[in-house]
Amino acid sequence: MSHTDPSGAGPVPIDVPEAARWLAGRVLRTPVLRAPAIDRLAGARVLLKAENLQAGGSYKMRGGLYAVSRLAAAGHGGVVAQSTGNHAVAVALAARRFELAATVVLPVDAAATKVARARAAGARVVLAGTTVEERLAVARRVRDETGHPIVDAYDHPDVIAGQGSASLELIEEAERAGTPLDALVVPVGGGGGAAGACLAAAGRPIEVYGVEPHGCDSLARSLAAGRPVPVTPAPTIADGLRPTCVGELPFAILRTRLRGVVRVDDDEIAEAFRLLLLELKMLAEPSGAAGLAGALRLAAAGALGNDGARRRTVGVVLTGGNVEADLVARLAAAARLKEEVAVA
Amino acid sequence: MSHTDPSGAGPVPIDVPEAARWLAGRVLRTPVLRAPAIDRLAGARVLLKAENLQAGGSYKMRGGLYAVSRLAAAGHGGVVAQSTGNHAVAVALAARRFELAATVVLPVDAAATKVARARAAGARVVLAGTTVEERLAVARRVRDETGHPIVDAYDHPDVIAGQGSASLELIEEAERAGTPLDALVVPVGGGGGAAGACLAAAGRPIEVYGVEPHGCDSLARSLAAGRPVPVTPAPTIADGLRPTCVGELPFAILRTRLRGVVRVDDDEIAEAFRLLLLELKMLAEPSGAAGLAGALRLAAAGALGNDGARRRTVGVVLTGGNVEADLVARLAAAARLKEEVAVA
Numbered sequence: 001m002s003h004t005d006p007s008g009a010g011p012v013p014i015d016v017p018e019a020a021r022w023l024a025g026r027v028l029r030t031p032v033l034r035a036p037a038i039d040r041l042a043g044a045r046v047l048l049k050a051e052n053l054q055a056g057g058s059y060k061m062r063g064g065l066y067a068v069s070r071l072a073a074a075g076h077g078g079v080v081a082q083s084t085g086n087h088a089v090a091v092a093l094a095a096r097r098f099e100l101a102a103t104v105v106l107p108v109d110a111a112a113t114k115v116a117r118a119r120a121a122g123a124r125v126v127l128a129g130t131t132v133e134e135r136l137a138v139a140r141r142v143r144d145e146t147g148h149p150i151v152d153a154y155d156h157p158d159v160i161a162g163q164g165s166a167s168l169e170l171i172e173e174a175e176r177a178g179t180p181l182d183a184l185v186v187p188v189g190g191g192g193g194a195a196g197a198c199l200a201a202a203g204r205p206i207e208v209y210g211v212e213p214h215g216c217d218s219l220a221r222s223l224a225a226g227r228p229v230p231v232t233p234a235p236t237i238a239d240g241l242r243p244t245c246v247g248e249l250p251f252a253i254l255r256t257r258l259r260g261v262v263r264v265d266d267d268e269i270a271e272a273f274r275l276l277l278l279e280l281k282m283l284a285e286p287s288g289a290a291g292l293a294g295a296l297r298l299a300a301a302g303a304l305g306n307d308g309a310r311r312r313t314v315g316v317v318l319t320g321g322n323v324e325a326d327l328v329a330r331l332a333a334a335a336r337l338k339e340e341v342a343v344a
Numbered sequence: 345m346s347h348t349d350p351s352g353a354g355p356v357p358i359d360v361p362e363a364a365r366w367l368a369g370r371v372l373r374t375p376v377l378r379a380p381a382i383d384r385l386a387g388a389r390v391l392l393k394a395e396n397l398q399a400g401g402s403y404k405m406r407g408g409l410y411a412v413s414r415l416a417a418a419g420h421g422g423v424v425a426q427s428t429g430n431h432a433v434a435v436a437l438a439a440r441r442f443e444l445a446a447t448v449v450l451p452v453d454a455a456a457t458k459v460a461r462a463r464a465a466g467a468r469v470v471l472a473g474t475t476v477e478e479r480l481a482v483a484r485r486v487r488d489e490t491g492h493p494i495v496d497a498y499d500h501p502d503v504i505a506g507q508g509s510a511s512l513e514l515i516e517e518a519e520r521a522g523t524p525l526d527a528l529v530v531p532v533g534g535g536g537g538a539a540g541a542c543l544a545a546a547g548r549p550i551e552v553y554g555v556e557p558h559g560c561d562s563l564a565r566s567l568a569a570g571r572p573v574p575v576t577p578a579p580t581i582a583d584g585l586r587p588t589c590v591g592e593l594p595f596a597i598l599r600t601r602l603r604g605v606v607r608v609d610d611d612e613i614a615e616a617f618r619l620l621l622l623e624l625k626m627l628a629e630p631s632g633a634a635g636l637a638g639a640l641r642l643a644a645a646g647a648l649g650n651d652g653a654r655r656r657t658v659g660v661v662l663t664g665g666n667v668e669a670d671l672v673a674r675l676a677a678a679a680r681l682k683e684e685v686a687v688a
Binding site for chain 2: 031033050052053057274277278280281282283284321323325326328329330332333
């Protein structure tokens with residue numbers, strides 16, 4: 001499968017099955033889980049791909065490792081990455097595995113645990129500004145100084161292919177279980193994971209949906225406009241879903257392949273977080289829980305097609321589980337209040 | 345394998361591999377997981393068997409389902425069980441699967457969610473007293489009135505065999521991965537799971553350890569005395585590990601096969617809970633986290649044998665994940681304070 005390179009240089013091959021084959025045995029094959037209470041709420045069989053258990057705590061490890069491996073094979077001595085968290089940690093861990101130098105650019109207000117994780121992986125950590133533009137400027141300067149290429153968090157074919165391998169594993173496991181997916185729901189930040197999901201589902205009758213927090217809906221606006229449209233991201237507990245703009249390469253894939261985008265608010269994300277924690281026994285980060293929030297909203301709207309005797313099967317990728325203890329305490333305390341209301 | 349029946353009627357066969365074969369496909373084959381941070385703390389490879397993901401939220405489903413299936417096959421029309429939670433829910437769910445009547449006896453102060461779960465499974469719920477003796481008296485009366493047998497939570501050969509199947513899966517998966525267990529650590533309430541673990545490990549050079557909360561150490565006292573010794577259980581957040589006395593049948597197995605018992609306090613259990621939540625991304629109930637707490641204490645004491653070049657492999661059964669939201673909030677908030685201290 002190939003796509004037009006946004007640079008205009010020509011088609012870029014993005015081969016999700018090839019990435020999945022390469023990653024097999026190199027990343028954790030995460031389990032696919034279900035909870036009866038979640039099935040009941042969705043009125044569908046909900047298969048949850050637990051990438052919160054992935055090495056590094058998120059599915060970003062897949063794209064990071066695949067992309068870095070190919071740069072190592074091409075003879076590069078180091079890599080540069082910028083992100084607010086999971087992608088930077090993934091690239092740092094991947095670089096260590098291939099004995100490459102890594103520079104990761106994080107915001108000055110980055111969570112201390114993320115800075116610590118990147119440093120523990122042996123990366124040089126540069127703290128720069130608070131916006132993606134500020135971090136990108138620094139990353140480009142480091143690239144120019146060192147000659148080490150930037151591994152973009154989503155606008156990169158190998159990253160898209162790697163992230164897509166999580167969706168492909170979920171699709172194939174559902175088929176093996178005799179319950180092939182009717183729909184696949186993934187959260188959208190820069191769109192790399194959603195684009196990978198679309199490519200993973202290609203050739204199968206699976207409707208792929210993206211999920212964005214309200215006010216962080218660059219993809220929804222871009223699809224309406226027919227071109228990438230930046231937004232000023234609104235505050236949300238799903239901090240991993242706040243890029244300014246969907247990536248050009250993901251957008252080129254998503255505009256023709258995505259069935260739709262659903263927007264969710266923080267209350268819905270918090271409720272999905274609570275369900276995952278108390279019913280599935282899984283800690284997902286809010287960005288990861290957003291996928292389930294979107295699936296529940298689609299189910300409530302009848303978009304998952306509860307149209308007859310056959311029970312539909314919906315896949316959701318729980319993209320990550322890196323969350324600070326104080327947010328867990330806050331969300332669990334809110335859940336307690338809800339339980340008390342429900343019992344009273 | 346057979347053991348002397350405490351009733352004196354003769355040897356009782358307890359066949360863990362047979363239970364495991366029967367349960368395969370009938371319960372979830374839960375994943376075996378690791379977290380680098382936990383390995384580092386233990387100075388060993390720690391393989392965690394995630395029975396918190398099991399149907400019903402705990403490994404009690406294994407023993408309950410296996411025991412109820414055999415009672416159904418023997419022609420019984422119903423079953424009776426008493427417990428503070430997981431075992432009663434497991435028996436209720438198992439009875440529904442085999443279309444048997446179920447009566448479960450819970451304490452008057454039982455968690456509302458556990459009462460709701462047992463009722464949702466179609467069981468008749470009787471609330472009786474606050475002690476195991478009060479519940480047992482009611483369970484015996486129901487048995488005498490209905491003719492339905494009691495499925496004891498641990499003093500029952502099929503329950504022991506079923507619980508042991510979780511340990512056997514862990515042992516076999518570690519062997520397949522090329523890292524066979526050197527030690528296996530399980531929390532102890534009435535001793536059924538620990539006895540099953542010992543039988544699962546039989547014939548292999550695996551040291552099996554039990555873990556009890558301080559003041560709930562009937563097994564440790566019983567091993568010292570050479571006979572079952574009851575205790576007045578002290579308060580602990582591990583509410584599933586507070587039976588008055590280790591079961592007679594488990595004790596008969598444990599006294600010759602268990603390597604040792606380690607006692608842990610609530611702070612250690614809370615720390616293990618935090619590690620499982622934030623590093624493994626798993627919600628375990630405190631009783632389930634106690635197993636990891638015990639493994640970390642054994643590691644700190646050098647009992648896991650960090651005696652040279654070879655890295656040891658330790659298996660831990662995370663027995664369950666049913667925990668109330670307010671306790672999660674409380675434990676996560678305590679973790680936040682620790683993080684702040686660590687960063688400062």
